[in-house]
Amino acid sequence: RVAVLGSTNMDLVAYVDRAPERGQTVTGREFRTIPGGKGANQAVAAARAGGDVLMIGAVGDDEYGVRMRESLEHSCVDTDLLHTAEGPSGTAHIVVDAQGSNAIVVVPGANGTVTSLGPGEIAAIAEADLLLLQLELPLSAVIEGARAGHAQGVRTLLTPSPVRKLPAELLDHVDLLIPNEHEAAELSGYEEPHAAAEILLSQVPAVLITLGAKGCLYAARGSRTIHFPAPEVIAVDTTGAGDTFVGTLAVALGEGRPVPQAIAWASAAAALCVQKPGASVSMPYRSEIDAA
Ligand code: ADP
Numbered sequence: 001r002v003a004v005l006g007s008t009n010m011d012l013v014a015y016v017d018r019a020p021e022r023g024q025t026v027t028g029r030e031f032r033t034i035p036g037g038k039g040a041n042q043a044v045a046a047a048r049a050g051g052d053v054l055m056i057g058a059v060g061d062d063e064y065g066v067r068m069r070e071s072l073e074h075s076c077v078d079t080d081l082l083h084t085a086e087g088p089s090g091t092a093h094i095v096v097d098a099q100g101s102n103a104i105v106v107v108p109g110a111n112g113t114v115t116s117l118g119p120g121e122i123a124a125i126a127e128a129d130l131l132l133l134q135l136e137l138p139l140s141a142v143i144e145g146a147r148a149g150h151a152q153g154v155r156t157l158l159t160p161s162p163v164r165k166l167p168a169e170l171l172d173h174v175d176l177l178i179p180n181e182h183e184a185a186e187l188s189g190y191e192e193p194h195a196a197a198e199i200l201l202s203q204v205p206a207v208l209i210t211l212g213a214k215g216c217l218y219a220a221r222g223s224r225t226i227h228f229p230a231p232e233v234i235a236v237d238t239t240g241a242g243d244t245f246v247g248t249l250a251v252a253l254g255e256g257r258p259v260p261q262a263i264a265w266a267s268a269a270a271a272l273c274v275q276k277p278g279a280s281v282s283m284p285y286r287s288e289i290d291a292a
Pocket of ligand 1: 181232242
């Protein structure tokens with residue numbers, strides 16, 4: 001069982017030819033509302049990969065909250081511990097230009113109400129095999145979740161996004177840190193991934209740095225650092241690639257697969273995700289991952 005303690009955001013996406021300058025108004029080509037948030041995306045990826053997944057967090061008491069809950073349930077994610085908080089759901093206001101570059105404002109909304117965990121959440125984390133954490137919920141809840149998991153021997157994976165300085169009281173409870181290249185550089189002070197991994201290994205037992213089309217780098221204390229190439233594919237939209245990777249990896253590790261095998265499987269899933277537009281809607285199902 002995989003527990004995800006994380007965010008739900010409705011992505012409000014405007015597609016434009018050119019993003020507006022300060023004070024300017026432009027006319028867009030298209031608008032879409034897409035259920036997202038790093039926590040929910042990782043939960044959907046894990047569930048589609050065949051995991052038994054529980055989502056812990058909060059949506060608002062608005063239409064977006066209803067839709068995000070439905071979207072998770074549609075992918076068979078257990079939402080019993082996804083609370084409905086008074087007020088608006090989390091939203092991500094995204095402008096995507098013709099080159100595919102984006103500018104994003106995230107308003108936490110209901111996610112910001114998850115400042116601490118109740119006994120039900122603590123018990124659910126303790127019963128899980130793996131715990132997935134990101135940084136889109138208040139840090140106090142993330143630390144509490146990590147501590148609860150670690151105390152019970154639950155394997156804890158942290159995606160440090162959006163990146164910020166991480167306190168020892170969080171890192172002490174993390175088994176595997178999964179930053180992308182930029183986050184790894186920001187956290188370690190080193191641009192070069194091998195150097196970044198070495199620094200981060202002094203804080204956590206294992207690090208997996210994702211490198212986009214270049215694959216990923218896995219480093220664990222006491223063993224040789226390994227680079228895994230990514231499958232060569234034509235990418236049309238890399239949104240959600242990292243979340244697909246982490247969600248799928250968690251399922252493979254939970255099934256007891258060795259790390260190299262789990263990484264190969266997660267890389268196949270992420271490569272499938274980038275070949276289709278959208279984040280959660282482009283996440284592959286188990287049969288598609290196996291076929292790839
Ligand atoms: P994030 O989406 O969090 O920024 P990355 O861009 O590093 O993370 O991508 C995460 C993983 O997704 C990579 O390690 C890789 O396995 C896969 N991936 C991303 N972009 C591509 C691509 N263009 N081709 C194949 N795989 C990709």
